[in-house]
Amino acid sequence: MMASVFSHGLLLLAGLCALLPRTQTTDDEDPYDPSIGSWQCRKVALTICNVSISLFKELTQQSRDGNIFFSPISVVASILTLSLGAEGNDSQRILEALKLNKTGLSEAEIHKCFQYFLRATNQPAEMSPMISGSSVFIHQGLKLVDKSLKGIKDLYASEVISTNFRESSKAKAQINNHMMKKTKKEIGTMVKELKNDTFLALMNYIIWNGKIIRYYSCHFLRMEDFHVDHQKTIKVPMINNVGLFHLFRVRDLSSMVLVYTSPQVIPFTFFILPDHGKMHEVEQRLTYPDFRRMFQQFSLRTVKVQIPRLLVPETHGVESVVNLLGISPLFKKAAISSVAVEDTVQKSFKVVSKAMLTLDGKDISTSPSSCLKKDEWAAVPLFQLNRPFLIFAQERTNSIPLFLGRVAIPRR
Structure with missing residues (x-):
């Protein structure tokens, strides 16, 4: 860790992923410059x-x-x-x-x-x-x-x-x-x-x-294994869902990528799952052009996903x-x-x-029995976020990076 040069006093810039404030002015007082877009x-x-x-x-x-x-x-x-x-x-x-x-x-x-x-x-x-x-x-x-x-x-x-x-x-x-x-x-x-x-x-x-928006009736919560590393495994509540996502492999990053692009939410959300033992290598090789190239691989398809409830x-x-x-x-x-x-x-x-x-799945109430026995889901690809992964959320209109991180433990 770099040593801080600030020893006392406080300027606290804090928040849940700070920024994006709601304007405090009325329309008559709005200082927005329409020439900037x-x-x-x-x-x-x-x-x-x-x-x-x-x-x-x-x-x-x-x-x-x-x-x-x-x-x-x-x-x-x-x-x-x-x-x-x-x-x-x-x-x-x-x-x-x-x-x-x-x-x-x-x-x-x-x-x-x-x-x-x-x-x-x-x-x-x-x-x-x-x-x-x-x-x-x-x-x-x-x-x-x-x-x-x-x-x-x-x-x-x-x-x-x-x-x-x-x-x-x-x-x-x-x-x-x-x-x-x-x-x-x-x-x-x-x-x-x-x-x-x-x-x-x-x-x-x-x-x-x-939220993971559901397109089918198959969605439920179940405790599943999350492999923190090759020695430690914990039980976490996992959101199981069948929905429409972009799923593809990025060979240069040795990773599978799931992209959530529902029009009902603001960000494009990238879940990047490196191959076993490749996390640190992927982190150091990652560049923003990698995300730009991912857009070229978008192909909406039905996917079975298992994503941990996140906090x-x-x-x-x-x-x-x-x-x-x-x-x-x-x-x-x-x-x-x-x-x-x-x-x-x-x-x-x-x-x-x-x-x-947070990704809580609070409104998920359907039981596994409503979908696990359906033969038509057998050929649907499965994407499991059951080990550390990267997440990147980007605002849709202006490509602003809202969130970026590594999830090693889903709930803190």
Whole structure:
């Protein structure tokens, strides 16, 4: 693990795969720029995808065999949110570290692309299984500088809330209660520890309750073996289903791939199952063009699937990412210059990104007897996620990488 350069204080950027906030403005106040759209922002989305694979590979080196799950768009957005307060050429150097300077867009246009991504992805509740939002807590008596405040509200749709961080227990309760209310109790405890020298807490969240949409009557839950490694096997509740999926083999990655593309959910979801003993090799060989080539192999077919019920919350420090990018000093300066306070220069902060995906199958009630004895399913191919696998979820319209990770233990 890379050593953190941040020793105390807290900037908490946390959430269930943070980002994708619902706008806080009315239609009359909406600052959205209609001149920015999919065509102008396509290179930004592609850059984020490529950066996400690099970050994933770094995380695999830090955790060889455990769960890894994060939101690439949220990590990049957290860095860009803080870059709004950067002085001089610091913000441009941050864009260079993220390779966003090669998109051909200005800094202002890049931020507007993120605004567009949020707007395009944030579907009405009745159409989307996602819950999302963003809040900034700032110590009472302090204020965000004007350019940071405007960008945080207009571009990243965050609300700003005054908090007395000197009374850390009350501040922690305020944040946790606020997040519990905003997420309809999906998030129980957002903050477990909060130091009294905190001056800013930026919280973004997205909750994706994934579902396997059924096209046939054959679906049920049953306890099955999940082989964590060649020595350890655990019992997990497995969703058994017969449905329409894209199933194919990627020879270059020594993997079988199942892709879920139902129009009833926002993301394309890739489940990548490496051959036995090939996980680490696949992780290091993986590139974003691999996913782009997979689209050419799409062929919808009937498949019997066994997918474990998933509850995979993982926490990763964004400071290790900025260390990797070589912009730790710039990141720190940008965060400090976002707040109008004289003594903040002497303080450090910590950035945390928490990601969660659930695939629960709560509404599955059909018994195995309704489909296991049907002879017509005998020739249908079987796809079993009964050992560690990779998962990648990409927003459908703009190809934004929402989630990326390795599932080594399905439920935590």
